Amino acid sequence: MAKASKFQLAALPANASPVSVEMHPVLQQLIREAGANANWHSNVTQLPVYQAARAADAAYRGRLALAAVVALRANEGRIRTTCLQLLEGLSRMTVELSEADYIQLLQAYGLVFDAPSGGSAAPNPSIVSDALVFPVGLTLGQLEKTTKKRGLGTSLAAYLAQFLAATERESTGYRVRDIGKLHHRLQVILGLADGNSRPVVTFPTGDPFGQALNEFAAGLPDADATTLPWLKLFQLWQKASGGQPTAKLRKELDAAVVAVGNENVYKQSSKWLQLLLTMPVVEHSNTVDYNNGHTYTYTSYTYLLDANAVVAKGMVWSLLPLLDEPLxxxxxxxxxxxxxxIPGKGPLAVGLGNACLFVLSQGGLPGVAALAQVRSKIKQTNTQELIANHIEKASQKLGVSAAEIEDMAMPDAGLQNGRVHEEFGEYTATLTLLEGKAEVQWEKAGKPLKSAPSALKSTHAEELKDLKTTQALAQQTFLAQRERLDRGFVEERRIPFAWFQQYYFGHGLMAELVRPLIWRFHQVGGSFTDALWLDGAWCDNQGQPVELPSETDTVQLWHPVLADSAQVLAWRSLLDARQLRQPLKQAYREVYLLTPPEERTRTYSNRMAAHVLKQHQFNSLVKLRGWRYSLMGAYDKGYESDSAKLLVPGHDLRAEFWVSEVNADGAWNDTGIYFYISTDQVRFTRANADEPLPLPEVPPLVFSEVMRDVDLFVGVASVGNDPLWRDNGGLVQYRNYWENYSFGELGEVAKTRKLALERLVPRLKIGKVSEIKGNFLEVKGKLRTYKIHLGSGNILMTPNDQYLCIVPDRSVKTASTAGVFLPFEGDAVLSIILSKALLLMDDDTITDDTIVRQIKQR
Structure with missing residues (x-):
């Protein structure tokens, strides 16, 4: 068909409908009026033709709407846009259409669902999405009003059922929210088809969650008083398309939950939450054929269909009034x-995750405590900030600081002095938090049992479930608060003693974390006392009791940069003598002071420069420590320097660790992200400025903690720590770096490790055949002598410094070091070194063929 000129509609075909013939002159007049307007179609609602349609009857507007959709499909450009604007305007007015007219109108939108003859062709997977350029929702709104007045005929009901099925197939994509609204509206319309008050509610079946909801809805009996309320609640869940529930939706959800019954919603939602927690992420292999002999295969992952993710959000929002500790x-x-x-996707289900955070944020102090636990597990910077905002808003409501509200929100899991007893008839369970591990011991009449009695699983199922929840809460809270304290050194926070007594020292759970730590008590006038809780009293580094703190004191977590070396060594000796393991590195914490080169460069430090790191591992580490960083890729600014940044609000400072991409052949993954980065300067600026701050003006504790973080990033993410990197295709141009790092000078973390080993080795089984020599732990085996580098944990064998590759299983704590006292937690390389030493001292008993072959090779 020949297209029209700028101001001329395309000619009608010979088989045009009577409605199109009738309305063609009207539409042509509209185009002329729009073309005469200087802004063309910018104000169609003010044109005479449009105003005449407003004044006409509903039947006229219905015929004009049918003609408009035919015309806009036959024309292009501004004419098409003008017709579309007319159609949208008419759809907002009352129109009169027969059922056949509605089918014709919707089909004109492209919503044609009948398969071609033979029925073999697959349905268009995006038929509904493609039709959303038309006012589909408005048309269904008109249809909903019509069916309320005159019911729904068989042919239109059958067509709408096909439409509903199509919306269920399109459960993913960027228009899924719009499709979800259509899905809900179609259910409402079809629910009135046979005069029955029971709505038809279905969910996409492409994941186990949707299947479970469908089975539950189908199993609701018609005669049950909760059936209709359940189905109405489901319909509300399908409306949960926003970032947060509107006030109106929250009110509707609360009323619907009450109608179903709090207990019913609680019980069923708990089951569906558990299903969501256990549902797997399904991996799919997809191949695209470009019809030119080339194909592209990629992997995609499915957890929850987008439409069902909206429903899950609605479910979570509806739990606000029901939240107790298990839920x-x-x-x-x-x-x-x-x-x-998820590779190539990012976070698994951001919208649902945000809904969970919102619900927790509305749960008072217990909710804030749960938010703090979640934050310790999340690496995404934007999500960390979202959680921080939730906590900040909660703190403003209560009139306290964000740090104080986190203190107040810490659950104690019912613990007193690190334990709680639960009676189950003749059995007793004792939950104990010991050295950071929450464990349950069972006994009967004072005799210990190996596990929970099987008889209780039927008689005390709910109580056992509650005990398991309490155990998980105790473990998660301890780990979250340990990380919070470790990251809190840099803030130098001082806490009033009374607050410390209530929320730390006297807290049933936190006491187990804070009592093995050293604290500084600041007195009025500027004096202070450093003390550790030993044998029921506050003691100094000689183990002698000190004067009890007063109510006017403030309390700060002690840091070795605040003391001289003699005091630090005294604290270490006391911990070693008492075999007191600290839950985080404190007495043995590395100290980083300004060096002469840093004083000369003045505004930056090159101490951690010129290292090659695995970028993805670096990214995980920096986010775990609260830094901000974006992965560098070959697609944007990967050719420039970038940096990881840490905000230190308490000092109005920002630390920057500069890095650059390692751009080599094949040095990026399928998504264009570089595998490796090289390190550069560390700088400090004011939080809202770019001008570098002279290093001497940075508080010593802040400088030390920032440099410690950077040393951690280098020490863990460096390719030099990977014993297989050189032999598994590591970049040739960086082989020398790998050699130098693997067996070169020690960083501060390795120096601290060396000090610990100097104390430990003589007390261990390996002490008779091992000694510290320079940067190595030298171990004399039966076959050869081995030098284990104290930084990387890599091994050289004498007499020719032959490299020995032993790859440790980092996910399992080896039995060989399980009984060894280590003065602090969190140094995996220390455990690896001891494990390798214990293995190699008896090298004649090693059975691993790979290791034996290397040892015997000369």
Missing amino acids: RQQVASLAGKCYRK
């Missing part, structure tokens, strides 16, 4: 799962 822990666990990163 809160389920929501918190689901939030953690939703932010799990």
Whole structure:
């Protein structure tokens, strides 16, 4: 068909409908009026033809709408746009259409669902999405009003059922929210088709969650008083398309939950939450054929269909008035799962995760505590900031600081002095938090049992479930608060002694974390006392009691940069003598002071420059420590320097660790992200400025903690730590770096490790055949002598410094070091070195063929 000129509609075909013939002159007049307007179609509602349609009857507007959709499909450009604007305007007015007219109108939008003859062709997977350029929702709104007045005929009901099925197939994509609204509206319309008050509610079946909801809805009996309320609640869940529930939706959800019954919603939602927690992420292999002999295969992952993710959000929002500790822990666990990163996709289900965070944020102090637990597991910077904003808003409501509200929100899991007893008839369970591990011991009449009695699983199922929830809460809270304290050194926070007594020292759970730590008590006038809780009293580094703190004191977590070397060594000696393991590195914490080169460069440090790091591992580490960083890729500014940044609000400072991409052949993955980065300067600026701050003006504790973080990033993410990197295709141009790092000078972390080993080795089994020599732990085996580098843990064999590759299983704590006292937690390389030493001292008993072959090779 020949297209029209600028102001001329395309000619009608010979078989045009009577309606199109009638309205063609009207539409042509509209185009002329729009073309005469200087802004062309910018104000169609003011044109005479449009105003005449407003004044006409509903039947006229219905015929004009049918003609408009035919005309806009036959024309292009501004004419098409003008017709579309007319159609949208008419759809907002009352129109009169027969059922056949409605089918014709919707089909003109492209919503044609009948398969071609033979029925073999697959349906268009995006038929509904493609039709959303038309006012489909407005048309269904008109249809809904019509069916309320005159019912729904068989042919239109059958057509709408096909439409509904099509919306269920299109459960993913960027228009899924719009399709979800259509899906809900179609259900409402079809629910009135046979005069029955029971709505038809269905969910996409492409994941186990949708299947479970459909089975539940189908199993609701017609005669049950909760059936209709359940189905109406489901319909509300399908409306949960926003970032947060509107006030109106929250009110509707609360009323619907009451109608179903709080207990019913609680019980069923808990089951569905558990399903969401256990549902797997399904991996799909997809191949695209470009019809030119080339194909492209990629992997995609499915967890929850987008439409069902909206429903899950609605379910989570509806739990606000029902939250107790078990349900809160389920929501918190689901939030953690939703932010799990999936290759090529990013976080698993951001919208659902955000819904979980919102619900927790509305749960008062217990909710804030759950948010703090979730934050310790999440690496995404934007999500960390979202959680911080939720906590900040909660703190403003209560009139306290964000740090104080986190203190107040810490759950104690019912613990007193690190333990709680639960009676189950003749059995007793004792939950104990010991050295950071929450464990349950069972006994009967004073005799210990190996596990929970099987008989209780039927008689005390709910109580056992509650005990398991309490155990998980105690473990998660301890780990979250340990990380919070470790990252809090840099803030130098001082806490009033009374607050410290209530929320730390006297807290049933936190006491187990804070009592093995050293604290500085600041007195009025500027004096202070450093003390550790030993044998029921505050003691100095000689183990002698000190004067009790007063109510006017403030308390700060002690840091070795605040003391001289003699005091630090005294604290270490006391911990070693008492075999007191600190839950985080404190007495043995590395100290980083300004060096002469840094004083000369003045505004930056090159101490951590010129290292090659694995970028993805670096990215995980920096986010775990609260830094901000974006992966560098070959697609944007990968050719420039970038940096990881840490804000230190308490000092109005920002630390920057500069890095650059390692751009080599094949040095990026399928998504264009570089595998490796090289390190550069460390700088400090004011939080809202770019001008570098002279290093001497940075508080010593802040400088030390920032440099410690950077040393951690280098020490863990460096390719020099990977024993297989050189032999598994590591970049040729950086082989020398790998050699130098693997067996070169020690960083501060390795120096601290060396000090610890100097104390440990003589007390261990390996002491008779091992000694510290320079940067190595030298171990004399039966076959050869081995030098284990104290920085990387890599091994050289004498006499020719032959490299020995032993790859440790980092996911399992080896039995060989399980009984060894280590003065601090968190140094995996220390455990690896001891494990390798214990293995190699008896090298004649090693059975691993790979290791034996290397040892015997000369």
